Amino acid sequence: MTEGDWDFAIVNGTVALDSGVFPGDIRCAHGKVVALGERGMFRRSPRRINAEGLLVLPGGIDVHTHFDEPFMNCVTADDFESGGRAAFAGGITSHIDFAYQYPGESLHQAVANWHAKAEGRAVADYGLHIVVTDASQGVVDEVPAMVREGYSSFKVFMTYEGLRAADSDLLRLFKAATSAGGRVSVHAEHADISALLCSEFIARGDVGPRWHPISRPVESECEATFRALALARVANAPIYIVHVSSGQAADIIREARTRGQSVVAETSIAYLVLTEEVYQGHGFEAAKYVCSPPLRPLAEQERLWQLLQDGTLQIVGSDHDSFTWADRRKLGAADFTKIPNGIEGVQHIRPLLWSEGVQTGRLSLERFVAVTATNPAKAFGLWPRKGGIVPGGDADFVLWDPAKRYRLGVQDCQSHCDYCVYEGREVTGGVVMTVSRGEVVFDGDSRAAVPGRGRFLPRTRAEWV
Numbered sequence: 001m002t003e004g005d006w007d008f009a010i011v012n013g014t015v016a017l018d019s020g021v022f023p024g025d026i027r028c029a030h031g032k033v034v035a036l037g038e039r040g041m042f043r044r045s046p047r048r049i050n051a052e053g054l055l056v057l058p059g060g061i062d063v064h065t066h067f068d069e070p071f072m073n074c075v076t077a078d079d080f081e082s083g084g085r086a087a088f089a090g091g092i093t094s095h096i097d098f099a100y101q102y103p104g105e106s107l108h109q110a111v112a113n114w115h116a117k118a119e120g121r122a123v124a125d126y127g128l129h130i131v132v133t134d135a136s137q138g139v140v141d142e143v144p145a146m147v148r149e150g151y152s153s154f155k156v157f158m159t160y161e162g163l164r165a166a167d168s169d170l171l172r173l174f175k176a177a178t179s180a181g182g183r184v185s186v187h188a189e190h191a192d193i194s195a196l197l198c199s200e201f202i203a204r205g206d207v208g209p210r211w212h213p214i215s216r217p218v219e220s221e222c223e224a225t226f227r228a229l230a231l232a233r234v235a236n237a238p239i240y241i242v243h244v245s246s247g248q249a250a251d252i253i254r255e256a257r258t259r260g261q262s263v264v265a266e267t268s269i270a271y272l273v274l275t276e277e278v279y280q281g282h283g284f285e286a287a288k289y290v291c292s293p294p295l296r297p298l299a300e301q302e303r304l305w306q307l308l309q310d311g312t313l314q315i316v317g318s319d320h321d322s323f324t325w326a327d328r329r330k331l332g333a334a335d336f337t338k339i340p341n342g343i344e345g346v347q348h349i350r351p352l353l354w355s356e357g358v359q360t361g362r363l364s365l366e367r368f369v370a371v372t373a374t375n376p377a378k379a380f381g382l383w384p385r386k387g388g389i390v391p392g393g394d395a396d397f398v399l400w401d402p403a404k405r406y407r408l409g410v411q412d413c414q415s416h417c418d419y420c421v422y423e424g425r426e427v428t429g430g431v432v433m434t435v436s437r438g439e440v441v442f443d444g445d446s447r448a449a450v451p452g453r454g455r456f457l458p459r460t461r462a463e464w465v
């Protein structure tokens, strides 16, 4: 079936929203939700999808993907097609990617470059954050126009030579984005700490990936998180912190919110299910797990789970940044600081979060829906079109089998990455079918999703979660 062809109903399922779980049927037409009712209400619908024994979830939203992105002297393995297919296989129907402003470019040029990558290729609906690498006054003057045109979120790096923003840039951008109704997201790590430690390690011959986490300690993330929050307070700006990796940094955010600061925070699935142990004793194999901030000790991870359930962390993203094994080896075999940073994960957010969160009792079902769909939609101006099951909203759903048991492995990954960092891990809970704007885009296979079907999602406002 394709969007708009016919009316249909999802019947006999159990609808799971961030606000509650109930037996219910959903009627859709022309790619939109028409009505949500009691189970049996739409049983006479001429076209039915039978969800008996399954949960019906809102389509997931991954607000942190890097598709078709040149980074650290190579390009990500996934583009808007393969990345989108991986998203569908994992129950994600929309994503927000990062459009980088390269040296000398305007912000309009940055988004034009990223639209060219998505054009004719995107399968999933997508929005764009703008990565601001030059926050000089002339560039910042473009911010109000960008917000009006649907790019209401900006990312700034506090680390990475060539990308990092000075504190004064951050202040300028906070002010400009806030007065335009947009918001700044911050990658919080202390640039000088990692630069100094990396140069010391390389100089003494410690060139393997096991040194990566030691070069980016928790203190580096905590200092930068605290500083970013302080700068946002000075600028009277709301702030979003991306990929929080440690319980200690999350506690700093919690404290700031307790004092009334407007802050939304995201963690990535990898920080919830992998620990720093993967870097030890595996030689260059550890390069697969090189991401920044790095994976942390178990105690930090346990705190992240607590703070995810209690609302301190409101969103789980993938930070899907896939690099082939060949690229990691070629670039980083002689120097861990050259390994392209990032881990794939858009297909794995929901299965892993279910298996290791809901199944283990660390996360409620409602919270699972909130952090993977509803909160991302609200925080990034997509609600109520996306992120829930709302009459008038897009017919984006996932039929979810809470008892499905299987092992993750590269053979089932839609990503073009040639390994899976979760290889062999047993999970419970998985996707049976993904529906995007009324179209079945995954039912064990995503071939029905035609490249170019993905639509740009302009976002001109944000709510708070």
Ligand code: URP
Residues within 6 Å of the ligand: 066, 187, 243, 290, 291, 292, 293, 319, 321, 341, 342, 343
């Ligand atoms: O290691 C990571 N996280 N990838 C680089 C891009 C980013 O979001 O920092």
Ligand code: ZN
Residues within 6 Å of the ligand: 187, 242, 243, 292
């Ligand atoms: Zn980042």
Ligand code: ZN
Residues within 6 Å of the ligand: 064, 066, 319, 320, 321
């Ligand atoms: Zn990222």
